[in-house]
Amino acid sequence: MNFSVSSLPGLVILVICLLGAFGFAWLVAVLLRRYLPESSRSDATYIAGKYMTAFGSLFAFLTGFLINSEYATLKSAQSYVGQEVAAATQLASASATLPPPDADRIQDQMVVYLTSLPGAEWSSLSNKKPEDSPSGQYLSDLQQQVYTLSERKYPSTAALSSMAGGIEEMTQARRQRLVIGSSSLPPPLLLLCLVAGAALIVNALVTVVKAGTKYSLMATGLILLVALDTGAILAITDPFQGPFRAKSAPIEKLVQEIQDGRYKPWVNGR
Amino acid sequence: MTKKTKLIIGAASACAVVALLAVALWPSAEQADDCSGSRCTTVAAGEPIFLGSLLSDADTQGIDALTATELAIDYLDGRFDGIGGRLLDHPISLISENDDCSPEGGRLGAERLLEEAKLLGVIGTTCSSSSLDAADTLMSARKTPIISPSNSAPSLTDAERHQRYYFRTALNDLLQGEVVAEFAYNKIARRRAAVLFSPTAYSSQLGEAFGDRFKLRGGVVASSSNIEAGGGLSAAVRAAEREQADVIFVPVQMSSKPSCADTVEAIRASSVLRSARIIVSEACQDRTFLTAVGKSADGVYASGPDAGDTADDLFYQSEYLPAFKRSAGAAPAGVFDTNAFDAANLIFGAIRQAAERKPGGGLVINREALRSALLDIKGYSGLSGTLDCSTTGDCAQGGRIAIYEAPNWPVSKPRAEPVFSQSKSIAELLTGP
Numbered sequence: 001m002n003f004s005v006s007s008l009p010g011l012v013i014l015v016i017c018l019l020g021a022f023g024f025a026w027l028v029a030v031l032l033r034r035y036l037p038e039s040s041r042s043d044a045t046y047i048a049g050k051y052m053t054a055f056g057s058l059f060a061f062l063t064g065f066l067i068n069s070e071y072a073t074l075k076s077a078q079s080y081v082g083q084e085v086a087a088a089t090q091l092a093s094a095s096a097t098l099p100p101p102d103a104d105r106i107q108d109q110m111v112v113y114l115t116s117l118p119g120a121e122w123s124s125l126s127n128k129k130p131e132d133s134p135s136g137q138y139l140s141d142l143q144q145q146v147y148t149l150s151e152r153k154y155p156s157t158a159a160l161s162s163m164a165g166g167i168e169e170m171t172q173a174r175r176q177r178l179v180i181g182s183s184s185l186p187p188p189l190l191l192l193c194l195v196a197g198a199a200l201i202v203n204a205l206v207t208v209v210k211a212g213t214k215y216s217l218m219a220t221g222l223i224l225l226v227a228l229d230t231g232a233i234l235a236i237t238d239p240f241q242g243p244f245r246a247k248s249a250p251i252e253k254l255v256q257e258i259q260d261g262r263y264k265p266w267v268n269g270r
Numbered sequence: 271m272t273k274k275t276k277l278i279i280g281a282a283s284a285c286a287v288v289a290l291l292a293v294a295l296w297p298s299a300e301q302a303d304d305c306s307g308s309r310c311t312t313v314a315a316g317e318p319i320f321l322g323s324l325l326s327d328a329d330t331q332g333i334d335a336l337t338a339t340e341l342a343i344d345y346l347d348g349r350f351d352g353i354g355g356r357l358l359d360h361p362i363s364l365i366s367e368n369d370d371c372s373p374e375g376g377r378l379g380a381e382r383l384l385e386e387a388k389l390l391g392v393i394g395t396t397c398s399s400s401s402l403d404a405a406d407t408l409m410s411a412r413k414t415p416i417i418s419p420s421n422s423a424p425s426l427t428d429a430e431r432h433q434r435y436y437f438r439t440a441l442n443d444l445l446q447g448e449v450v451a452e453f454a455y456n457k458i459a460r461r462r463a464a465v466l467f468s469p470t471a472y473s474s475q476l477g478e479a480f481g482d483r484f485k486l487r488g489g490v491v492a493s494s495s496n497i498e499a500g501g502g503l504s505a506a507v508r509a510a511e512r513e514q515a516d517v518i519f520v521p522v523q524m525s526s527k528p529s530c531a532d533t534v535e536a537i538r539a540s541s542v543l544r545s546a547r548i549i550v551s552e553a554c555q556d557r558t559f560l561t562a563v564g565k566s567a568d569g570v571y572a573s574g575p576d577a578g579d580t581a582d583d584l585f586y587q588s589e590y591l592p593a594f595k596r597s598a599g600a601a602p603a604g605v606f607d608t609n610a611f612d613a614a615n616l617i618f619g620a621i622r623q624a625a626e627r628k629p630g631g632g633l634v635i636n637r638e639a640l641r642s643a644l645l646d647i648k649g650y651s652g653l654s655g656t657l658d659c660s661t662t663g664d665c666a667q668g669g670r671i672a673i674y675e676a677p678n679w680p681v682s683k684p685r686a687e688p689v690f691s692q693s694k695s696i697a698e699l700l701t702g703p
Binding site: 102104148260261264 | 342345346347348349355358359583584585587588589615618619622623627643646647648649650651652653657
């Protein structure tokens, strides 16, 4: 499921959730005052009070489960990014032993591939259209460069083996990233969570309906909590976009190191 | 709040605003300075990167160097397939001019190349005289790096007159002069030397370097003659006869008039100099010399870079040499082709280091950064040897100079064994006796 709202900045998601929760609460409060007779309010408050724990627990359980599961997905995505960077570092280091024109070319191609990740690739993963990303072609070009070298006589066996290992691990890590990118939050689960949140808000408002508008404010904390939890779920649900996404800093750091000549032993003082 | 307190608070606030504005504007001012005027070159997405070659089309060393430069461009895609590769996703446009092996040729060629305002580097010149106070000065004035594969005259990288953007991958002739002197004095025990030179920067300075080092060992430079002066070649040979020279050093190019081959033939024709040993320099270490002189070339020594290390290089053997043969129709005729291949790759590497990549694929290249990137090169394993570019422009800080005896020259027999070979560094010579 593609939650386009999850690609919005964190503050915007928060505002949307707050407006949604408080708007819904206001509507419920109006309806209760209009349609719940004065005479029934004592009983309704009493019954609603009994249900508070059950609704609260259900909502807490569902949001806790979703946040935990989405956070685990985010950590996995971050871990695969780390693996990919480690493999790319291995490839860059091994390429340093090649004749300079070959090392330059391999590292140029690496920069092209790595630079495309936080931009084009992550955006296409977020849109569930990895085929739109040019990164696959860039990685394939890089593989081709490495395999072409392996057919030649002059690179050392150690360098070739290390480069082949690096490119293989990069490919595997990317494949895992694509799998994570293609998975999404199950819509029924999210719907259930939203229904639980709504039920909790309604129940909380019923408990204070007899006390009047002034006391309805006591439910504010709970409505706020529902809004924040829902916001957190929406924000964390896409590991490649939005406020909680896999960090691209390790990739950017490696790109900078390659461009600075860190993996070219003949570039001094970089 | 008193009036005085208000005044102090007002003044402090004004100072704070000014300070904030200064801090905010400072980085942009610095950036503007970095890229002001011609110091930066912008290459738009899809636009080619312009490189130049300023090589002699009448000299086999120049022709070889041009082929090697084209091969370096070809290999940017990792294949010698005859299709030019791309650098940072930009095609390379090579503009070729002839250096004519003369100061005028160097100057004119450089001016023509500089008509392309976005020229980012030049491979050239072939002859030292085309660079000295000609191409090196013009290119440096326009902050365009020029890397020569075959200039070897010591004065080009002399700290007193070196031009900032001039570099070379060829060995400084201080080294060749030293090794030839060592060979002549200690290996073949000669004591009276004659130097026959042509009036070019290369020839006269190499002759001088040899003479200085020969004298330092106790030898005598009995005659030093310009073969293009009044009496010409015959007067130069007569001077060597008169002084009973037992070793004759001929640092003359094949493209000179008279050429290196003409000079050696004239010496061979002299009965007085029959027992004198002839040593030619690397500018004469050329297949065309062996063909022109024929059997009389046998026994002639040729100095130059030791080809052994290059011949053993697997990349050279399996990729570069076959590609060179495919491209030129024959193996390199001279000894500087690998220097040109390295020179082109040094420029590519410097562009990579200096280029600021813009979104969309454009590049901004600061020319000072380009020069700095060349100066950052230390321990580059090139085909011609290990390169470390110094502030005076020498990228080959040292190397092995070998003496070969004809007909066993590496230009005709790739696996030829030298009769003498010695490693020397510029630092060693500048600090030693």
